[in-house]
Amino acid sequence: RKRVGILTSGGDSSGMNAAVRAITRYSIYKNCIPYAIFDGYDGLVEGGSKIREYGWENVRGFLAVGGTSIGSARCLIFREREGRLKAAYNLIKNGIDALIIIGGDGSLTGANILRTEWKGLLDELVQKGKLQESECSVLRNNLTIVGLVGSIDNDMSLTDITIGAYTSLHRICESLDSLTSTALSHQRAFVVEVMGRHCGWLALMAAIAVGADWVFLPERPPPTVESTFEDWETEMCNRLLEQRKLGSKKTLVIVCEGAIDRHLKPIKPEYIKQVIDKRCGLDTRVTTLGHVQRGGTPCAFDRILATLQGVQSVEAVLKSTPDTPAPMIGMSQNKITSVPLMKAVELTHAVGKAISEKNFKLAMELRDPDFNA
Numbered sequence: 001r002k003r004v005g006i007l008t009s010g011g012d013s014s015g016m017n018a019a020v021r022a023i024t025r026y027s028i029y030k031n032c033i034p035y036a037i038f039d040g041y042d043g044l045v046e047g048g049s050k051i052r053e054y055g056w057e058n059v060r061g062f063l064a065v066g067g068t069s070i071g072s073a074r075c076l077i078f079r080e081r082e083g084r085l086k087a088a089y090n091l092i093k094n095g096i097d098a099l100i101i102i103g104g105d106g107s108l109t110g111a112n113i114l115r116t117e118w119k120g121l122l123d124e125l126v127q128k129g130k131l132q133e134s135e136c137s138v139l140r141n142n143l144t145i146v147g148l149v150g151s152i153d154n155d156m157s158l159t160d161i162t163i164g165a166y167t168s169l170h171r172i173c174e175s176l177d178s179l180t181s182t183a184l185s186h187q188r189a190f191v192v193e194v195m196g197r198h199c200g201w202l203a204l205m206a207a208i209a210v211g212a213d214w215v216f217l218p219e220r221p222p223p224t225v226e227s228t229f230e231d232w233e234t235e236m237c238n239r240l241l242e243q244r245k246l247g248s249k250k251t252l253v254i255v256c257e258g259a260i261d262r263h264l265k266p267i268k269p270e271y272i273k274q275v276i277d278k279r280c281g282l283d284t285r286v287t288t289l290g291h292v293q294r295g296g297t298p299c300a301f302d303r304i305l306a307t308l309q310g311v312q313s314v315e316a317v318l319k320s321t322p323d324t325p326a327p328m329i330g331m332s333q334n335k336i337t338s339v340p341l342m343k344a345v346e347l348t349h350a351v352g353k354a355i356s357e358k359n360f361k362l363a364m365e366l367r368d369p370d371f372n373a
């Protein structure tokens, strides 16, 4: 019977638990033995009680719980061969030869490196006398790796959406709605920083969802399609004042934490506030939403996505061969997909996730000052 290790790694995202639940139960359904590996790669390197067989009842209630109940960590030692040697030892000792990782591009890259080095690591462990040849012979040929993308930023290429992104977007929208009430009451301007690192998906989708007046993204599409973006300060202020003249009683500017200008210089919320204060004469406040955005209770979409992808990841384990590249389970046009994991990671690093110009235009053009939305 195949033994399937499950671990969540990198930044937590809502829906990771639903994935762990689906993988655990579908593995049992398919006559495999699931193992939860606690605290990401830390648990894999440490072994012992951090690697535990998981039963059907262990994941009871997981669907509605945010974050990851089996824990996550940033594990420095796993980045070194020494750490991966310990990880290989623990996998062999537990008879695990398939790993399903739920994490971001870093976590999935780490898993692929472990797979690439697998035979070499086992040779070294045998040579050093830490393992007997007989212990690893059955598992020697292949370590199966399957990746699921858990990321609130929706920053992975070759998938339309990642586990946790919509929950995070919901939280951001709720917060922005709350700020809108106070902005309207006091006719204030709010500059709100949202997460997303180098991907503006959360910022852009939030801008569309709440009808923001302006949005700054790391991808730097110009604020208007014709704009040169050379002098965004003037362009933004003209736009904000124009909205006010038309009757708007509030101003909402969203800035992604990784926003940059045409010259690749970061655009920071405090600076935007100063510009709006000074040039527009508006009472302006900065709000950094911070970690509340990571989620809490997962939205229905993330539970469903993680469940369908979790099932698919077990299917991928059962189908895998030593010659096929490790797959990443994604979603494209509403269908669950399987793409080569490293191709997705490489594309993410090379070009990032594409932000649609059309969506950007929507965010910029569809504000309606009469309704203050």
Ligand code: ADP
Pocket: 009, 010, 011, 041, 073, 074, 075, 076, 077, 078, 079, 080, 103, 104, 105, 106, 107, 108, 109, 110, 111, 113
């Ligand atoms: P994310 O998975 O969200 O992108 P990180 O980049 O912090 O988050 O990666 C999470 C963990 O994955 C790291 O702490 C490390 O243990 C492992 N990892 C990331 N990149 C590598 C790598 N290049 N080689 C080995 N392990 C890695």
